[in-house]
Amino acid sequence: MEKQKFGVAVIGCGTVGTAVASALVRDEGYLFEKTGVPLTLTSIVDIDFSRARAAGLPEALFEKDFQKVLDDKSIKLIVELVGGTGFAKDVIKKTLAAGKHAVTANKALLAHHGGELYPLARKNGVALAFEASCGGGIPIIRALYDxxxxxxxxxxxxxxxxxCNYILTEMTQKGRSYQDVLAQAQRDGLAEADPTLDVSGMDTAHKLAILGSLAYGRRVDLEKIPVEGIDTLDSADVAFGRELGYTVKLLGVAVRMENGISLRVRPTFIAQDHPLAWVSGPFNAVSVYGSVVGHTMYYGRGAGGSATSSAVVADIVSCALGTADAVFRNLKIWPDVSEAAVQLPIQDIVSRYYLRLMVEDKPGVFAALAAILGKYSISISSVLQKEPQDESASIVPVVITTHRAKEGDVAKALEEIDRLETTRGTGVCINILDEHEETI
Amino acid sequence: MEKQKFGVAVIGCGTVGTAVASALVRDEGYLFEKTGVPLTLTSIVDIDFSRARAAGLPEALFEKDFQKVLDDKSIKLIVELVGGTGFAKDVIKKTLAAGKHAVTANKALLAHHGGELYPLARKNGVALAFEASCGGGIPIIRALYDxxxxxxxxxxxxxxxxxCNYILTEMTQKGRSYQDVLAQAQRDGLAEADPTLDVSGMDTAHKLAILGSLAYGRRVDLEKIPVEGIDTLDSADVAFGRELGYTVKLLGVAVRMENGISLRVRPTFIAQDHPLAWVSGPFNAVSVYGSVVGHTMYYGRGAGGSATSSAVVADIVSCALGTADAVFRNLKIWPDVSEAAVQLPIQDIVSRYYLRLMVEDKPGVFAALAAILGKYSISISSVLQKEPQDESASIVPVVITTHRAKEGDVAKALEEIDRLETTRGTGVCINILDEHEETI
Structure with missing residues (x-):
């Protein structure tokens, strides 16, 4: 190992930071043998080293002064694992300005402030790599750019x-309620104490903004992505969907249409024989439909220190080999060198829909629903109405699936249906996503 | 497009060659815009241009003289899509010797003669790229090296x-016989007129040799891989397995053991909830279990001109960007710069087994079977013995699944069982592959 060391510093010593540092220390010899690159972890920067200490990382690596790391010429690459969009942004900006490569797992930061960071990397002749930002250890960013x-x-x-996938899997397989599963997931450490970012769909939106940008080579505006979470999902709909042959998943969806890209995040029904339907528990997966390759899918652990560190270390190796730089410099798919995407408004989404309406159990009610749907050119594909379990029940659910329709029309029809005297509450509307037709 | 063109020639104008040539012509502008690399197809070499003509490729590209292509300095890369191990090998050797990058989809050639080709590429300072050799359009080679x-x-x-996967899917889902499905697949163009390479498992072995070498960074010897095809698979076993919760797939398996790598190709039962179990029809998929990332899976079309051309063009772009060269030059996982793998002999495979034995339907027979299994320390996990459908039937199947056992012991036990007076024919033995335990 006489070759000049490629120094790496890790900033932020949480779950992922500790896992990355541990991997670099534990596997230094293995990685050198395998890649020919003499990676070496020189510093871990944080103010609290309790996790790092618990993981048995050497005290000699602990450093509280980020500036020292910036000034150290032997450090060629800095891994930002601070999280959030405040100090983390500062870390990456200073890293790039110092002419060092930056590697991050920070989807929120890239989705909100990528616009500032990519050009800075380019200006300073270094790479900004972020495989770990989407899908944890799944090499999905690489699939898109390579x-x-x-x-x-x-x-x-x-x-x-x-x-979200863990919660939905439990709801689907065991018929449990959202609140019940969430509470248990929090107890088991599978959900944060404040789970808002996850269950609201925002975390998925951050990742979709990044993946959508690379997939289409067009800069996606996070603010324009319609986002719905799983926090309002009723287990009754999960069960009805199941009966109809569908599994509900929180999906980030990006579809190329004639006049632009339709992006959205929401609980979505997919057919039980779609490859994504069996992706259960904490696993993630991405189906990508390419014009030449057809359908491909990528599956793996979407979170966790170890799995995420696999992606971070892959980026470190790519930076050291010069391949990260070659793709960052040459390809025109990065958000700072591509045009803004034409993002279609929510009412232009064309999809099939699942509708659940609570209606009075009396003659003529269904005809009224059907008439309103017909008025908006929404064609019914199937209807599920059960005998009331309790004979005295006067309000019963009617579940309707539609053929492909425009979301704007469905919204208008639902509004009108909600105003009927024979309906109660607000109708439930869930996208049904059919297998995307391959164009090869 | 003033930048100096990166000339590409395609040798071999069959299904894949025509698809690659068509992609390069059709997408020249798109690929330049996206990658910044001015790829240009300069020649298609073959003796028969009927397919290329039918695809509407320009006559000006047709060239019968391979030497002219070799001599053309503007051609930086040659794609070998001739197939086979004769002329194809010559094409690649001459390409590399001429200092041009070589891209191939030829698994048989790499598995048999990679040993000659990799060093030649290295000596001439060019890359030999082969994403399309395994899994068609699935970027599985990249997953392993990147x-x-x-x-x-x-x-x-x-x-x-x-x-094979198409045939097994039909056998499993529709209870059809191997011969019946094969005949139809041949009529439908889904199987070759001579399907031996596919159904014997040899094609899978070629791919496993390539993937195993890269996965473990150890040179795998094709000749030492035990190979069984699907051509002797009985639909009765497919049905029994299904009843027990298993789906049969022709799997290439490589498992790292304490004392070496266990590689094999054979029809294998996997649990119906394993991600590979639902991979149906002509699709391919690879599950990879990493020490840091855990289980990841890659899914897509494993053959066909268009899907395969996606992988070929990805390699062309990587060669043009210099990334293919950077990984080929630096990483120590390529077969010419890595040690020979320690390949464990077949009798050292440790697995669970499905056994089907045809026995006389009379008292004491099962006890005799159980005694022999016990003698070889093979522990029974489940037994399936049905009432004979025809009361007069004197020979009935007994299906036994075992706990983990050494294949050598199972073979010895089966030999002994086959010699019993109360058994008929040769017992059927199929691997059961449990979900591999993640080590993260």
């Missing part, structure tokens, strides 16, 4: 949040 | 042959 580069991407469907 | 580089690979299970 393995699938020959393709125009027709569609991308992603299960991108392990907490 | 996305998963931080990992020691614990295990790799691959469905690597679309023809």
């Amino acid at each position: 393995g699938l580069i020959a393709n125009r991407i027709d569609a991308l469907f992603g299960i991108l949040n392990g907490t | 996305g998963l580089i931080a990992n020691r690979i614990d295990a790799l299970f691959g469905i690597l042959n679309g023809t």
Whole structure:
């Protein structure tokens, strides 16, 4: 190992930071033998080293002064694992300005402030790599910028949040309620004490913004992505969907349409025989439909220190080999060198829909629903109405699935249906996503 | 497009060659815009241009003289899509010797003669890229040399042959016989007129040799891989397995054991809830278990001109960007710069087994079977013995699944069982592959 060391510093010593540091220390010899690159961890920067200490990392690596790391010429790359969009942003900006490569897992930061960071990397002749930002250890960013580069991407469907997928899997397989599963997931450490970012769909939106940008080579505006979480999902709908042959997943969806890209995040029904349907528990997966390759799918652990560190270390190796730089410099798919995406408004989404309406159990009610749907050119595909379990029940659910329709029309029809005297509450509306047709 | 063109020639104008040539012509502008690399197809070499003509490729590209292409300095890369191990080998050797990058989809050639080709590429300072050799359009080679580089690979299970997977899917889902499905697949163009390479498992073995070498960074010897095809598979076993909760797949398996790597190709039962179990029809998929990332899986079309051309073009772009060269030059996982793998002999495979024995329907027979299994320390996990449908039937199947046992012991026990007076024919023995335990 006489070759000049490629010094790496890790900033932020939480779950992922500790896992990355541990991997670099534990596998230094193995990685050198395998890659020919003499990676070496020189510093771990944080103010609290309790996790690092618990993991048995050497005290000599602990450093509280970020500036010292910036000034150290032997450090060629800094890994930002601070999280959030405040100090983390500062870390990356200073790293790039110092002419060092930056590697991050920070989807929120990239989705909100990528616009500032990519050009800074470019200006300073270094790479900004972020495989770990989407899908944890799944090499999905690489698939988009490398393995699938020959393709125009027709569609991308992603299960991108392990907490949500765990909750939905439990709701689906065991018929449990959202609140019940969430509470247990929090007790088991599978959901944060404040789970808002996950269950609201925002975390998935951050990842979809990043993946959508690379897939289409067009800069996606996070603010324009319609986002719905799983926090209002009723287990009754999960059960009805199941009966109809569907599994509900929180999906980030990006579909190329004639006039732009339709992006959205929401609980979505997919057919039980779609490859994404069996992705259960904390696993993530992304289906990508390419114009040349057809349907490909990528599956793995979407979170957790170890799995995420696999992606971070892959980025470190790519930076050291110069391949990260070669793709960052040459390809025109990065958000700072591509045009803004034409993002279609929510009412232009074309999809099939699942509707659940609570109606009075009396003659003529269904005819009224059907008439309103017909008025908006929404064609009914199936109807599920059960005998009331309790004979005295006067309000019963009617479940309707539609053929493909425009979301704007469905919204208008639902509004009108909600105003009927024979309906109660607000109708439930859930996207049904059919297998995307391959164009090869 | 003033930049100096990066000339590409395609040798071999069959299904894949025509698809690659068509992609390069059709997408020249798109690929330049996306990658910044001015790829240009300069020649298609073959003696028969009927397919190329039918695809509407320009006559000006047709060239019968390979030497002219070799001599053309503007051609930086040659794609070998001739197939076979004769002329194809010559094409690649001459390409590399001429200082041009070589891209190939030829698994047989690499598995048999990679030993000659890799060093030649290295000596001439060019890359030999072969993403299309395994899994068609699935970027699985890249996953091993790039996305998963931080990992020691614990295990790799691959469905690597679309023809076999199509046949097995039909047998499983519709209870059809092997011969029946094969005949139809041949009529439908899903199987070759001579399907031997596919159904014998040899094609899968070629791919496993390539993937195993990269996964473990150890040179795998094709000749030492035990190979069984699907051509002797009885639909009765497919049905019994299904009843027990298993789906049969032709798997290429590579597992890292304490004392070496266990590699094999054979029809294998996997649990119906394993991600590979639902991979149906002509699709391929590879599960990779990494020491850091845990279980990841890669899914897509394993054959076909278009899907395969996606991988070929990705390699062309990587060669043009210099990234293919950077990984080929630096990483120590390529077969010419890595040690020979320690390949464990077949009798050392440790697995669970499915056994079907045809026995006389009379008292004491099962006790005799159980005694022999016990003698070889093979522990029974489950037994399935049905009432004979025809009361006069004197020979009935007994299906036994075992706990983990050494294959050598199972073979000895089966030999002994086959010699019993109360058994008929040769017992059927099929591996049961449990979900590999993640080590993260």
